[in-house]
Amino acid sequence: MVRHKPAHFDRQTVDALREILDEAWDRLSPELQAVMSKTVLAERILKSAAKGERDRERLIDAALSLAA
Numbered sequence: 001m002v003r004h005k006p007a008h009f010d011r012q013t014v015d016a017l018r019e020i021l022d023e024a025w026d027r028l029s030p031e032l033q034a035v036m037s038k039t040v041l042a043e044r045i046l047k048s049a050a051k052g053e054r055d056r057e058r059l060i061d062a063a064l065s066l067a068a
Contacts, residue, residue: 007050020056021045024063 009017024041025033041063048062 007046009049013049013054016054016056017045017049017059020059021063023056024060027060027064 021038021042024045025038028036044063044065045059048059053059053062
């Protein structure tokens with residue numbers, strides 16, 4: 001079993017990640033929003049952020065990578 005070290009984000013980063021999640025969600029078509037969970041997008045963003053990614057567009061791309 002592989003254990004990952006938990007990621008900890010400061011308040012400013014959490015606020016930015018929430019904005020990025022909302023932006024990624026807004027980029028989805030209504031049809032995709034109907035069949036995709038916002039939680040899935042959040043998990044993808046958090047996974048990339050935990051690896052150190054902070055670029056807004058790359059985080060959005062990570063969230064939407066399988067949605068398109």
